[in-house]
Amino acid sequence: MVGPILEVVDVHFAYPDGTQALAGMSLTIERGSKVVFLGPNGAGKTTLFLQLNGILRPSQGVVRFDGNDLRYDRRSLMELRKNVGIVFQDPDSQIFSASVLQDISFGPFNLGMSEEEVRGRVQGALAAVGIESIADRPTHFLSLGQKKRVAIAGVLAMEPQVIIFDEPTSSLDPKTAKQLLILLDDISRDGKTVVISTHDVDIAYSWADRVYVLESGRVADAGTPQEIFLDEAMLERVDLTQPWIVDVWRELRDNGYLPPNALLPRTKSALLALIRSRLCHSFRITDLVSERAAINERG
Amino acid sequence: MIHIDQYAYANRLRAVHPGEKLAFAAITAGICLASPSLIGQLAILMTMAAATVAIVGIPWRFYLKLMLVPAAFLLAGIVTVAVSFSSQPDPGLHGIDLWGFAVGIRDRDFVVASSLVARSLGTVSCLYFLSLSTPMVEIIGVLKRCRVPAVLVELMTIIYRFIFVLMETTRQIHTAQVSRLGYHSLSASYRDLGQLTSCLFHRSMLKSQMLFVTLSSRCYSGEIRVLEPRRRLSLRRGLLIGGIDAVLLAVALATRGWQRW
Ligand SMILES: Nc1ncnc2c1ncn2[C@@H]1O[C@H](COP(=O)(O)OP(=O)(O)OP(=O)(O)O)[C@@H](O)[C@H]1O
Ligand SMILES: [Mg+2]
Numbered sequence: 001m002v003g004p005i006l007e008v009v010d011v012h013f014a015y016p017d018g019t020q021a022l023a024g025m026s027l028t029i030e031r032g033s034k035v036v037f038l039g040p041n042g043a044g045k046t047t048l049f050l051q052l053n054g055i056l057r058p059s060q061g062v063v064r065f066d067g068n069d070l071r072y073d074r075r076s077l078m079e080l081r082k083n084v085g086i087v088f089q090d091p092d093s094q095i096f097s098a099s100v101l102q103d104i105s106f107g108p109f110n111l112g113m114s115e116e117e118v119r120g121r122v123q124g125a126l127a128a129v130g131i132e133s134i135a136d137r138p139t140h141f142l143s144l145g146q147k148k149r150v151a152i153a154g155v156l157a158m159e160p161q162v163i164i165f166d167e168p169t170s171s172l173d174p175k176t177a178k179q180l181l182i183l184l185d186d187i188s189r190d191g192k193t194v195v196i197s198t199h200d201v202d203i204a205y206s207w208a209d210r211v212y213v214l215e216s217g218r219v220a221d222a223g224t225p226q227e228i229f230l231d232e233a234m235l236e237r238v239d240l241t242q243p244w245i246v247d248v249w250r251e252l253r254d255n256g257y258l259p260p261n262a263l264l265p266r267t268k269s270a271l272l273a274l275i276r277s278r279l280c281h282s283f284r285i286t287d288l289v290s291e292r293a294a295i296n297e298r299g
Numbered sequence: 300m301i302h303i304d305q306y307a308y309a310n311r312l313r314a315v316h317p318g319e320k321l322a323f324a325a326i327t328a329g330i331c332l333a334s335p336s337l338i339g340q341l342a343i344l345m346t347m348a349a350a351t352v353a354i355v356g357i358p359w360r361f362y363l364k365l366m367l368v369p370a371a372f373l374l375a376g377i378v379t380v381a382v383s384f385s386s387q388p389d390p391g392l393h394g395i396d397l398w399g400f401a402v403g404i405r406d407r408d409f410v411v412a413s414s415l416v417a418r419s420l421g422t423v424s425c426l427y428f429l430s431l432s433t434p435m436v437e438i439i440g441v442l443k444r445c446r447v448p449a450v451l452v453e454l455m456t457i458i459y460r461f462i463f464v465l466m467e468t469t470r471q472i473h474t475a476q477v478s479r480l481g482y483h484s485l486s487a488s489y490r491d492l493g494q495l496t497s498c499l500f501h502r503s504m505l506k507s508q509m510l511f512v513t514l515s516s517r518c519y520s521g522e523i524r525v526l527e528p529r530r531r532l533s534l535r536r537g538l539l540i541g542g543i544d545a546v547l548l549a550v551a552l553a554t555r556g557w558q559r560w
């Protein structure tokens with residue numbers, strides 16, 4: 001099943017205090033894809049996500065889910081939120097209960113399930129995010145990484161088709177962040193559409209199928225990670241740096257260590273493999289040094 | 300507060316049905332409040348303290364410290380009840396003479412004051428037994444099953460959770476202030492405390508708005524339903540509770556007349 005699952009068409013939105021947070025934003029999210037939103041603080045990422053979930057309503061333009069314009073009556077909103085879940089940036093504002101189990105069970109109960117079904121969903125979600133062992137602990141004694149997992153489980157338990165993560169890796173240590181990305185991959189492999197926002201260009205580059213760059217409530221650029229991160233002028237304009245993989249690759253290519261038509265690798269291991277393969281075919285620095293010594297000796 | 304909560308989640312009675320613990324604490328507290336006898340109240344205090352330390356498994360040092368908290372308030376309270384002044388020499392007043400005033404304690408007041416202390420500490424010991432052995436979430440669950448209105452139950456759930464969020468926020472703001480030389484003098488302390496309070500209020504408002512948004516995004520529709528842990532009621536423990544409370548009640552009634560000197 002391919003085709004767009006969410007569409008945003010020329011959406012405008014201003015907060016009650018007059019801040020124009022979205023100013024004519026248009027984009028499409030493909031079913032089953034992994035989408036990353038980049039953009040400076042205040043670009044409108046969080047506001048966009050709240051639109052996708054029907055929490056906020058565009059003052060102009062439309063949001064579509066599954067090809068249908070969003071309607072904002074209670075029943076339609078319930079149906080939408082059942083299918084589009086958001087994991088918010090701050091788990092403390094999402095976890096409302098002191099009990100892990102209770103918090104995760106909240107969403108499934110709202111879907112009208114029986115207690116038995118809810119227990120099943122909760123167990124499944126706990127297992128999916130790997131926190132069975134802390135299910136019995138109070139939420140206020142959990143670490144930030146654990147709280148994020150609880151928040152994710154709370155949304156996963158509802159089994160939405162699209163899961164949106166607002167800055168999932170912010171303020172996590174590198175190891176926890178890495179585990180979280182693996183978890184996101186698992187969720188994506190289950191056939192879900194996964195949307196995240198981040199300020200980390202390396203994550204965006206290596207993880208995404210498609211990248212959107214937002215700026216001042218508009219889409220500044222969109223494309224595959226390779227397309228986005230080779231557009232230096234655009235990156236400069238929105239104050240984004242290049243992922244280190246692109247940096248290194250470009251440096252090697254521009255200095256002739258890689259052929260001009262070398263493909264841009266996506267991951268660290270792919271880049272290292274590329275470098276290793278080139279080293280086999282070309283000279284080695286040690287050869288160069290000994291050649292030089294020989295020349296010097298001859299005078 | 301934090302420690303009480305930690306014990307509530309990790310104690311030897313954790314797996315016991317919360318209803319049993321709540322019933323035990325509530326009935327015993329009732330007996331203590333209604334008990335006409337000092338001996339009865341002391342017996343309750345001793346029983347509950349023993350149960351909390353020996354059965355729930357709370358270290359006795361920590362328990363004593365907890366008991367000192369209400370004791371400090373009590374001390375301030377009973378002084379006004381127990382101590383009397385008199386401008387004439389009064390044979391009923393056991394005490395000292397201070398510049399022509401007799402300051403001391405009357406027999407009757409002593410009885411009232413000691414019964415006040417015993418009654419308060421006895422009831423507090425029941426409360427401590429409950430709060431050290433049972434997580435708040437489970438207590439709330441029992442209240443819910445007892446048909447306490449849903450609004451109250453939901454409020455309790457959320458308030459309890461956000462006490463901790465509020466404490467954490469307070470700590471963060473306080474650290475931010477202190478790291479920039481806040482509270483360095485008395486007048487600065489007043490000002491900084493004021494700022495802390497207003498900042499806290501503001502953030503709480505934002506948090507509550509945010510909570511509504513996050514709940515809504517999970518299909519909140521005005522009612523919070525959650526899973527309750529599955530715990531078995533035990534007949535044996537029920538009988539034990541009944542037995543202990545019957546004995547305590549009997550003690551209270553049997554010793555009714557003893558304290559009239
Ligand atoms: N509740 C609100 N009331 C008024 N203005 C708001 C509110 N929330 C956000 N804004 C404003 O809307 C604009 C877009 O904010 P938004 O939170 O969507 O940005 P963002 O891309 O998520 O930024 P960040 O990276 O900092 O999370 C900003 O100018 C912000 O100040
Ligand atoms: Mg944001």
